[in-house]
Amino acid sequence: MAAPGGAGPRLPAGAGPEAEPEAAAAAALGAAGCGPCCWVALCSCLSLACSYVGSLYVWKSELPRDHPAVIKRRFTSVLVVSGLAPLCLLLWRELTGLQPGTPLLTLLGVRLEGVLPAALLPLLLTMILFLGPLMQLGMDWPWDPAGGLRAALTPRAWARCLTDMRWLRNQVIAPLTEELVFRACMLPMLAPCTGLGPAVLACPLFFGVAHFHHVIEQLRFRQGSVGSIFLAAAFQFSYTAVFGAYTAFLFIRTGHLIGPVLCHSFCNAVGFPAVCAALEHPRRRPLLLGYALGVALFLLLLQPLTQPRLYSSAPLCLLLDRAGDSAASLCS
Numbered sequence: 302m303a304a305p306g307g308a309g310p311r312l313p314a315g316a317g318p319e320a321e322p323e324a325a326a327a328a329a330l331g332a333a334g335c336g337p338c339c340w341v342a343l344c345s346c347l348s349l350a351c352s353y354v355g356s357l358y359v360w361k362s363e364l365p366r367d368h369p370a371v372i373k374r375r376f377t378s379v380l381v382v383s384g385l386a387p388l389c390l391l392l393w394r395e396l397t398g399l400q401p402g403t404p405l406l407t408l409l410g411v412r413l414e415g416v417l418p419a420a421l422l423p424l425l426l427t428m429i430l431f432l433g434p435l436m437q438l439g440m441d442w443p444w445d446p447a448g449g450l451r452a453a454l455t456p457r458a459w460a461r462c463l464t465d466m467r468w469l470r471n472q473v474i475a476p477l478t479e480e481l482v483f484r485a486c487m488l489p490m491l492a493p494c495t496g497l498g499p500a501v502l503a504c505p506l507f508f509g510v511a512h513f514h515h516v517i518e519q520l521r522f523r524q525g526s527v528g529s530i531f532l533a534a535a536f537q538f539s540y541t542a543v544f545g546a547y548t549a550f551l552f553i554r555t556g557h558l559i560g561p562v563l564c565h566s567f568c569n570a571v572g573f574p575a576v577c578a579a580l581e582h583p584r585r586r587p588l589l590l591g592y593a594l595g596v597a598l599f600l601l602l603l604q605p606l607t608q609p610r611l612y613s614s615a616p617l618c619l620l621l622d623r624a625g626d627s628a629a630s631l632c633s
Contacts, residue, residue, distance in 0.1 A: 346490060353482050367467060432594060490547060553617050
C-alpha cells in the first residue's frame with residue numbers, strides 16, 4: 302500500500318467542465334499535500350472495522366455465537382453500525398473535498414444502471430471458479446436436479462430459510478453488511494490515496510483482521526487447543542483476505558454492490574473447497590479435472606466478464622481518471 306502522504310490526484314490537461322469539482326480538490330491536495338486526507342481515510346477504515354466487530358460484543362451473554370438469541374441481538378447491533386457506516390464516507394468526503402460531484406449512493410455501488418449484469422455475471426464467474434467443489438457436492442449428495450430446483454423454489458422452503466437465524470446470518474446479513482462496510486464504504490476513501498490496485502490489496506486486510514474475533518469465542522468456549530485455534534484463525538485470515546481482494550476487484554470493476562454481496566453469499570453457502578477430500582475421492586480424476594477446469598476458465602473469463610462497460614461504467618474508475626490517475630490495469 303502506498304504510504305500516506307504520497308502524491309495526490311492529478312488533473313489531466315484539457316479536462317472538461319464536468320471535472321471542475323475534482324480539479325479543485327486535486328489542486329487543493331496538490332498545494333496542501335494529501336497526507337492528512339490519507340491518514341483520515343486509514344483511521345476511518347480502522348474505526349469502521351473496529352465498530353463492526355465491537356458491535357458483536359455489546360451484548361453480554363454466556364451463550365455460543367450460533368444460538369438464535371445471540372444471532373438476533375447481533376443482527377440489531379451490526380445493522381445499526383452498517384446503517385451509520387455510509388455517514389462516515391459522507392463525512393470524509395465533506396472534510397477532504399474529494400469526489401464532491403458524485404452522489405453518495407453511486408459511490409456505495411447502489412444504482413440501477415447495469416444492475417442486472419452486475420448481479421448475474423460476477424455470480425456466474427464465481428460459480429465457474431467453484432466448478433470442482435460444486436461437482437464434488439453433486440457426487441457426494443446425489444439428487445434429482447429438476448426435483449431439487451422445484452423444492453428450492455417452493456414458498457415453504459423459503460419460509461424455513463427465513464426463520465433460520467443461522468441461514469439469515471450467513472446468506473443475507475453477513476454478506477450485505479460486510480460488503481457494505483468493508484468494500485462500499487472503505488474503497489472510495491482508500492482509492493484516492495493509494496490508487497485502485499493498492500486499495501484492492503489493503504481493503505481486505507481490515508476484512509481479514511475483523512474475522513479474528515472468532516478466536517475470542519473459540520477460546521472462551523474451549524473449542525479446541527490454543528494452537529489449533531490460532532492456526533485456524535491464521536488460515537481464515539488468509540482466505541478472507543484473498544476473498545476480500547476478489548470482491549473489492551468486483552466492486553471497482555462493476556461499480557455495483559450487488560455482485561460482491563451475491564458472491565459472498567454463494568461462498569458462504571458452498572464453504573472452502575475440500576481439496577484434501579477431493580484428492581481421496583473415489584472419482585478423483587474427473588473431480589480434479591473439474592477443479593483445474595474451473596480455475597482455468599475463471600482466469601480466462603475474469604477480465605472479459607468484469608469489463609466496466611458491461612455495467613454502465615465504474616464510478617471509482619471515472620473519478621480517478623478525472624483526477625489524473627488512469628488506473629489502467631483495473632479500469633480497462
